[in-house]
Amino acid sequence: MSVSSESASTQCAISIVIVSWNTRDILQDCLESIANQTTLPHEVIVVDNASTDGSQDMIRQSFPDVTLIANTDNRGFAAANNQGLEIAKGDKLLLLNPDTIVLDHAIDVMSGWLDAHPDVGCVGCQVFEDADTIQRTCFADPGPLNLALIEFGLYRLAPRHPLLGCPEYGDWNRDSERDVDVVSGMFMLVPRHVFEAVGLLDEAFFVYSEEADWCRRIRDAGWRCVFSPEARILHLEGGSKSTAQIKSRMYVQKQKSKMIYTRKHYGWFGALCAKSAFLCSAILRGGAFGLANLARSTPNHKAKVRLARDVIRFHLFGREPAA
Structure with missing residues (x-):
């Protein structure tokens, strides 16, 4: 330096x-x-x-x-x-x-x-x-409940709802x-x-x-x-290459950081809840996009499946994607 x-x-x-x-x-x-x-x-x-x-x-x-x-x-x-x-x-x-x-x-x-x-x-x-x-x-504190609302897309169902829209303050312009x-x-x-x-x-x-x-x-x-x-x-x-340049690796890094946060402020149980939300969400998304890719193969479907695979590998085996 x-x-x-x-x-x-x-x-x-x-x-x-x-x-x-x-x-x-x-x-x-x-x-x-x-x-x-x-x-x-x-x-x-x-x-x-x-x-x-x-x-x-x-x-x-x-x-x-x-x-x-x-x-x-x-x-x-x-x-x-x-x-x-x-x-x-x-x-x-x-x-x-x-x-x-x-x-x-x-x-x-x-x-x-x-x-x-x-x-x-x-x-x-x-x-x-x-x-x-x-x-x-x-945004609101990224505790386990707010993370789950985001991971499973529930906040999109009613972004202005006081509970469902809470993670991103959806009722506020x-x-x-x-x-x-x-x-x-x-x-x-x-x-x-x-x-x-x-x-x-x-x-x-x-x-x-x-x-x-x-x-x-x-x-x-x-x-x-x-x-x-x-x-x-x-x-x-998107101009900052520290986040936009490395798609899959940085997506997993984002989840890794959120787990560090929940473990620090919500204990091991909070971290376990966050890990479960990330893993279940990845399995559901990977399955959905995998079926969509079988019906009609597109680069977007394939990328979504790879991303879900990388998330699952990280949470099950601790393997972070190289790129």
């Missing part, structure tokens, strides 16, 4: 930590939007997980004021964020995805909002998928302020005193569920986690 371009600022309102992996072009757009839309004294720390697409050179050449931590291997999302948090100097700490664009001084606005709400330990802003579509960010269990990790603004009380992200999570765990610990410590539509960013969903 090497470190370059340390910020010389001693008066830093916000430290912005971005973890990247092969996201050079969208990362460049993200960094430009921060520079153009943020007037508060701030520092930007990019932790690069061994990109091979020239991301590190782009940062050094185009953004010399950005602090770059250039890892020689992919340490995962939680561990890489921790590297940035450990050297951050700001009074507030912002975790920001590289596939986002800051709009209308969003960081400045949310910093002011947080100052006016001292009982809040983590806040997220409104996120747009395109010019007209608000992304459904933030993200156009109003609301206390939430989990602030989505693409934009998480946390005051320094909260961070110092709660600590770093749990590195047991390689990717996924680390924000759920962090928010759980923030709420357990007595602070609120809140979504506020006071400001907005654009999220180029």
